[in-house]
Amino acid sequence: MRIKATLDRIPGGMMVVPLLLAATLNTFAPDLLRIGNFTQQLFVDGSGTLIALFLLCTGAQINVRNVGVSLGKGATLLATKWVVGAVIGLIAYLFAGDNGLWLGLAPIAIIAAMTNSNGGLYVALVGQYGDKTDRAAYSLLALNDGPFFTMVALAIFGAMGFVDGMFSVVSFVSVLLPIIVGMVLGNLDEEMRKFLDKGSSMLIPFFAFALGMGIDFGAIINGGLSGILLGLATVFLTGTAGYFIFKAFKWNPIAGASEGSTAGNAVATPAAIAAASASFAANVDLATVQVAASTVTTAILLPIYIGFLVKRLEEKGVKIPDDYVIK
Structure with missing residues (x-):
């Protein structure tokens, strides 16, 4: 059986398929894996x-x-994703109903999905439509992987009085410390970086399955359509913002639009946030499903949107990437 090859053909398959499989199992046979010891501890x-x-x-x-230029591009991509996601998230908090949702979306899902980008998809797109400085920009853009910038936005909202429950310093550091330890190890030793790189992809289906065991099928039904809406917003709001900001800097606008996606590992962000502050735990299951749906939606839609933008530029006589290649 070609299990991995099949999962690779599905957008976000390594994350989404185990998560949905576990959620289905949890709905119809919740006690099947809750038998204690290693089985329950892992799955x-x-x-x-x-x-x-x-x-x-x-x-x-x-x-x-x-x-140099790569640093400037990476910082611009990073800031664009964060600002757009944080602003839309703040609007969601301001206009959320009694159930804590806005247009059926959990605000924490909006921030998690819109401030994280799919690095593999970005690199693939700029590999075709960008130059070496666009590709190198990902080394800084990679900072938006995980919960850090989502936590920054929520902490700011808390200070402004829009979100109940601020993070304690200890809780904040306890979530970030694994990232910091990894950064130190990877930057001190290139071989350690390569060694740990294997874990980045290998662990995804396992923690996705464990997350899925906390979700029931009802949550998937409730979160699916709204998650697709979140994916559409991520592509057209963050991607388009990146396009026009890069265009204003006279950089390749296609590279700017290529960050309009949701990272597969962003699915873990709501759970990480809830671990840092219990006040965000109420809609974690729904938020997790919505982010997963956004991951799949953006993985499918963003390449189509990029193709549309490239075609429009070429119709205007702009050659991509030739007219923007930095020698």
Whole structure:
């Protein structure tokens, strides 16, 4: 059986398929894996530990040494994603109903989905439509993987009085410490970075399954359509914002639009946030499903949107990427 090849053909398959499989199992046979010892610790209760290890491995891939145009592009991409996601998230908090949702979306899902980008998809797109500085920009853009910038937005909203419950310093550090440890190891030793890189992808289906064991099928039904809406908003709001900001800087606008996606590992962000502050735990299950739906939606839609933008530019006589290649 070609299990991995099949999962690879499905957008976000390594994350979404195990999560939905576990959610289905949890709905119809919730006690099947809740038999104690290693089985339950790995497949049911292990999401926190697995996510922590995943964050450490991810942190090791972040290269803090970056200069010049690539640094400027990476910082611009990072800021654009965060500002757009934070603003839409703030609007969601301001207009959320009594159930804590806005247009059926959990605000924490909006921030998690819109401030994280799919690094593999970005690199693939700029590999075709960008130059080396666009590709190198990802070393800084990778900082938006995981819960850090989502936590920053929520902490700011708390200080402004829009969100109940601020993070304690200890809780904040306890979530970030695995990332920091990974960054230190990866930047001190290139071989350690390569070694830990294997864990970044290997752990995804396992913590996705454990997360799924906390979701029932009703939550998937309730979150699916709204999650697709979240994916559409991520592509057309963050992607389009990146397009026009890069165009204003006279950089390749296609590279700017290529960050309009949701990272597969953003599915773990709501759970990580809830671990740091229990006040955000109410809609974690729904938010997790919505982010997963956004991951799939953006993985499918963003390449189509990029193709549309490239065609429009070429119709205007702009050659992509030739007219924007930095020698």
